[in-house]
Every structure is written in structure tokens, then in C-alpha cells.
Amino acid sequence: MRFLLINVLVLASFMQLKAQKSAIAKPAAPAGNGYNIPITLQPLKNCTIYIGSYFGKSMTLVDSTRLDANSKGVFKGNKKLTGGIYFVVSPNYTLQFEVLMDDKQQFSITGDTANKEKAFTTGSIDNELFKEYTVVSTEKGKNRQQLESEYKSAKSKEDSTRYREQLIKLEKEMEAYRAEIIKKHPTSLLTTLFNTMKRPTAPAIPVVNGKADSLYPYRFVKDHYWDEVEFNDNRLLRTPFFEPKLDEYFKYYVSPDPDSIIAEVNYMLLSARSGTEIYPYLLTKFTNKYINPEYMGQDRVFVYLFENYYAKGDTILLNPSSRKTITDRAYSLMANQLGLPAPALNLVDTAGKSISLYSIKSSFTLVAFWDPTCGHCKEEVPQIDSIYQAKWKALGVSIFSVNVNEKEVPAWKKFIRDKNLPKTWIHAHQLKEDRQAEERAGKPNFRQLYDIFKTPTLYLLDADKRIIAKQLSLQQFDNIITVKLKK
Numbered sequence: 001m002r003f004l005l006i007n008v009l010v011l012a013s014f015m016q017l018k019a020q021k022s023a024i025a026k027p028a029a030p031a032g033n034g035y036n037i038p039i040t041l042q043p044l045k046n047c048t049i050y051i052g053s054y055f056g057k058s059m060t061l062v063d064s065t066r067l068d069a070n071s072k073g074v075f076k077g078n079k080k081l082t083g084g085i086y087f088v089v090s091p092n093y094t095l096q097f098e099v100l101m102d103d104k105q106q107f108s109i110t111g112d113t114a115n116k117e118k119a120f121t122t123g124s125i126d127n128e129l130f131k132e133y134t135v136v137s138t139e140k141g142k143n144r145q146q147l148e149s150e151y152k153s154a155k156s157k158e159d160s161t162r163y164r165e166q167l168i169k170l171e172k173e174m175e176a177y178r179a180e181i182i183k184k185h186p187t188s189l190l191t192t193l194f195n196t197m198k199r200p201t202a203p204a205i206p207v208v209n210g211k212a213d214s215l216y217p218y219r220f221v222k223d224h225y226w227d228e229v230e231f232n233d234n235r236l237l238r239t240p241f242f243e244p245k246l247d248e249y250f251k252y253y254v255s256p257d258p259d260s261i262i263a264e265v266n267y268m269l270l271s272a273r274s275g276t277e278i279y280p281y282l283l284t285k286f287t288n289k290y291i292n293p294e295y296m297g298q299d300r301v302f303v304y305l306f307e308n309y310y311a312k313g314d315t316i317l318l319n320p321s322s323r324k325t326i327t328d329r330a331y332s333l334m335a336n337q338l339g340l341p342a343p344a345l346n347l348v349d350t351a352g353k354s355i356s357l358y359s360i361k362s363s364f365t366l367v368a369f370w371d372p373t374c375g376h377c378k379e380e381v382p383q384i385d386s387i388y389q390a391k392w393k394a395l396g397v398s399i400f401s402v403n404v405n406e407k408e409v410p411a412w413k414k415f416i417r418d419k420n421l422p423k424t425w426i427h428a429h430q431l432k433e434d435r436q437a438e439e440r441a442g443k444p445n446f447r448q449l450y451d452i453f454k455t456p457t458l459y460l461l462d463a464d465k466r467i468i469a470k471q472l473s474l475q476q477f478d479n480i481i482t483v484k485l486k487k
Contacts, residue, residue: 034078035105041088041096042071042112050089051075053082053101056243056281061089080105082277083189084238088119100189101238102126126189129181133190140174189235195228197241222253231268231282232275243285258300261290265301269309280317283309291329296472297338306330331444332451342367342465343449347402347428350413355428362398363463364481369446370456371405372412377456380474382419387474393424395481403429404452 041049044067052061062081065073081101088096090113097111097119107127111119117138121127144167151163182191202217226249229236236242254264265286272279283305290301306326315323335343345357345367357367368384370377381401388399401421403412409429416427430446438445450457460469460477462484469480 033080033106035076035081035101037075037105037107037109038072039065039067039075039088039109040070040072040111041067041090041109044090044113045069045071047091049073049091050093051086052089052095053084053086053238054240055237056285057240059087062086082238083235085193085240086238100124100126100130100193102189129185129188129190133177133181136177137174140170144170192233192235193239196236196239196245198228199245200224200227218253225249225253231271232273232278234275234277237278237281256295256298258298258304261298261301262304265305266308283314283317287326291326296470299333300337303330303333303337332448332453335444335449336451336459336467336470338467338470340467342459342461342467343446345400345402345428345446347430347434350416350427352431355426357400358465360398360400360426361463363396364392364484365398365400365461365465366392366477367400367402367450367459367461368456369402369404369450369452369458372403372408372415373405374455378415380456381415381421383474385419385421385425387478388422388425391478392481395485397481399425401425401427402446403427404447404455406430406432406435 037051039049046067046069048064048066050061050064052059054060063075063077065075067073080103083101083103085098086101087098088109088111090096096113097116099109099119099121102124103126104124107124108122109119110122120131147163147167147170151160151167154160154163178194181188182194185191200221202221204217205212205214206216207213250261250264254260269279269282269286272282287302287305290298290305293299293301307330310318310326310330315327318326342357347355349355357365366384368381370381372378384399388397392399403409405412406429412427412429415421421427435445446452450459458471458477459467460472460480462468468484469477472480
């Protein structure tokens with residue numbers, strides 16, 4: 001648990017803030033009394049200052065004001081700002097200090113660029129609590145740093161034990177202090193921030209019927225990770241710690257298999273649905289994460305998002321270009337998910353004879369889509385032949401090699417001859433007239449069905465031509481074949 005709320009991420013890129021200056025827009029639609037925040041920031045005079053906020057992992061400017069000769073200005077708008085942690089920014093885009101944007105947004109700020117920690121607000125209970133907490137946490141933070149330094153340099157076991165106990169005591173004091181604020185001010189913004197920051201403490205491993213349940217601490221932390229956090233609360237985005245906590249959750253507490261991810265993503269999105277800012281933010285975050293995922297097969301999460309959110313109306317959140325990108329990508333992935341039968345390939349070989357993928361009878365089939373003009377293909381295709389000759393041929397692996405460049409058929413045939421690619425491979429391509437016939441009939445071509453946006457693109461199929469792996473290295477394909485054969 002962090003001791004400090006203030007100054008988190010103060011070293012973030014101010015160039016990003018500067019770049020967003022031109023994007024500052026005054027809220028346009030009336031809502032309540034809007035916001036009216038007078039500010040005095042000495043010794044600055046006759047210059048423009050800004051107020052910004054965190055937004056996920058980034059920072060953004062949301063308003064500006066011109067200071068007069070008396071260092072006074074006012075941030076105001078007729079629509080309330082989203083609550084959360086905001087900061088005052090100087091003319092040269094340096095963060096000065098943080099304030100909480102409460103519900104009323106009718107308070108004043110007084111500060112001095114030469115004495116930032118002395119800045120204060122008037123007329124905001126949330127900011128008064130924040131200031132009190134900041135003073136306490138700053139003092140405790142200094143004590144912690146000193147104890148950690150002494151702990152690292154301890155010369156005896158007794159000293160190490162003593163310093164460690166003091167550190168634990170200090171942490172418990174801060175936990176108790178935060179708990180007291182939560183108890184006394186359960187509806188305050190500071191309480192919301194504490195709940196967002198909080199991670200459950202793993203309990204001891206229990207013994208049930210004489211057997212230790214080693215997974216219980218993990219399950220406990222996972223089950224309570226989001227206690228008191230409402231996913232439809234737009235204020236979560238205006239903190240620097242919600243999104244890191246979200247990333248940590250998916251990294252350590254969610255299984256990487258698509259079904260587990262889909263369950264978590266679906267729960268969060270449905271819970272966030274009424275959040276006008278956080279819902280589209282989370283949908284975009286998950287889309288970007290799984291449209292080109294870290295692990296094979298996780299693109300099924302993206303397909304799920306498309307079918308259950310975008311295809312049901314949420315494309316209105318997108319501009320036309322993004323809508324087309326997501327739609328095209330989804331249709332390119334739908335037919336080639338792990339476990340599905342591979343799309344049919346009815347092509348012709350080097351002699352113009354018809355050849356079908358499903359006519360191949362073998363334990364495994366590696367389908368390799370490549371371009372004879374592609375430099376990477378020229379390196380990898382011979383490597384496929386090497387592992388095929390050394391191992392895969394004897395294991396009953398077939399190679400279905402497809403030229404994707406119909407304009408380079410002579411170069412394709414020459415490469416096959418020059419590299420002595422075996423006749424036991426099936427070398428195939430699509431005739432131009434066959435492609436045009438598909439287009440006239442409105443049928444998807446193999447490039448879409450197999451998501452071929454780069455070459456080489458590789459798929460591994462089982463004996464029934466179901467997709468068991470894709471877009472891996474040759475060594476990874478070999479490992480999968482080895483594991484499957486053992487089973």
C-alpha cells in the first residue's frame with residue numbers, strides 16, 4: 001500500500017501535457033452549478049496556468065485560466081468535472097500540487113510555486129481530509145524511508161528483526177488511520193480512493209481435514225480484490241492507481257485461458273455499463289489488449305467483445321475508421337479460432353492440378369502461407385523444410401504450402417526449385433479467375449479466413465483438420481506436436 005496519494009506520477013511526461021494544450025475544451029452542456037474554482041498562485045502573474053487530471057495511465061489537461069497581476073484566476077465551467085485527483089500545472093507545464101475534485105466543485109485554491117507542499121483549499125471537506133492525510137502520510141513516509149535504510153544496513157539479526165517489526169508497526173498504523181477515515185467518512189472521495197488503492201492481505205494457509213489448502217490465500221485475495229470498488233464509477237479513471245491495479249489483477253489472478261479472461265472482462269463491462277467515461281474506456285482497453293494478444297488463442301476474447309458488444313450497438317462509440325478496423329479484424333479472426341475446423345482450401349498445385357486441404361490424410365498438417373518476394377519467408381520456409389526433413393516427416397506431419405502472391409507465380413516456382421523444397425510437400429496457390437469468382441459471389445477469400453496480414457502465416461492442424469496452434473515459432477509448433485504425440 002502506498003503511503004502517499006500526492007505526487008504519484010509527478011515525473012510523468014509533461015510533454016504529453018503540453019501536447020494536449022490545444023485539446024482543452026470548456027464543458028459545453030449545463031449540469032447543476034458546474035464548477036467554479038478561484039485560484040491564487042504566487043508569484044505567477046499575467047500568465048496562463050492549467051488544471052489537469054489523471055486519465056488511466058496518462059495525464060490530461062482539462063481547463064486553463066489567465067492569472068491577473070495579483071496572481072488570481074478562476075477555473076470555471078457550466079458542467080461539473082468528473083471527480084478524482086487533479087493537479088495544478090504551471091505555464092511551463094510543471095505539476096505544482098494535487099487537489100481532489102469533489103462533488104460540489106465550488107472551492108478555492110491558494111498556493112505558491114516556491115512552497116508547493118503548503119498549498120491549501122478552502123470550502124471543500126474532501127480536500128481538508130486530503131490535506132490532513134497528506135501531512136500524516138508524508139511524515140510516516142519519511143519514517144518508513146529511514147527505517148528501510150536502517151533495516152538494509154543492519155549489522156545484526158537482532159537489529160534486522162527490530163527494524164522489520166517497526167516497519168510492520170508503521171504500516172499497521174497507516175492502515176488503522178485509513179480505516180478510521182473510511183469509518184468516519186464512508187461517502188468521501190478519499191474513502192473511494194483508499195478502496196481503489198487497497199489490496200487484500202493474503203491469509204495464512206488453512207488446514208482442512210488434516211490437509212493444507214495451499215490455494216486458499218490466492219482464492220481469498222482474488223475474491224476480495226475488488227471489494228468496495230464500483231466499476232461504473234467514472235472517478236476511478238481520474239486516479240493514477242486504478243489501471244495499474246487492473247493490470248496487476250489480470251496478470252496475477254486471472255488464468256490466461258480465453259474463457260477465464262472472457263468471464264472477468266464481461267463482468268467488469270456489465271458492471272461499468274452505466275459509467276459514461278469508464279465503460280468506453282474499459283471496452284477500448286480490453287479491445288486493444290486482445291485484438292493482438294500476448295498469448296496464442298486470446299484473440300478469442302476480442303472476437304467475444306465484437307460479437308457481444310460492438311455487433312450489438314457499441315460501434316457508436318467508434319469513429320468510422322476505428323469501426324471499420326475492428327469489424328474487419330473480427331471477421332478475419334472468427335473463422336480461425338483454436339479448436340475450429342480449418343477453413344477449406346481448394347487451390348491448384350504447381351502444375352495447375354486441383355488440390356484440397358481436406359484431401360490430406362495425416363496426423364498433423366502445417367499450413368504455411370508465404371510470399372516468394374518476402375525476405376522473412378525466404379529465411380523461414382527453408383527452416384520449415386529442415387525441421388520437416390529432420391523430424392516431422394517421420395512423425396507423419398504434412399506441409400500444405402500456399403503462395404499468397406498471385407502476381408509472382410514464376411518466382412514462387414523458381415524458389416521451390418532453387419531450394420529443393422520436397423515434392424512430398426503440397427505446393428498450392430489460387431488462380432486469379434478463381435479469386436475473382438469468389439469476389440463476384442461475395443465469398444470471403446482465404447486471406448480473410450486465415451487472417452493473413454503478414455507473411456509467413458502458419459497454422460498447425462490435427463488429423464481432423466482442427467486448428468490446434470497458430471502464429472508460433474517453429475520450435476513452439478514442434479513442442480506442441482511432441483506433447484500431442486505423447487498424449
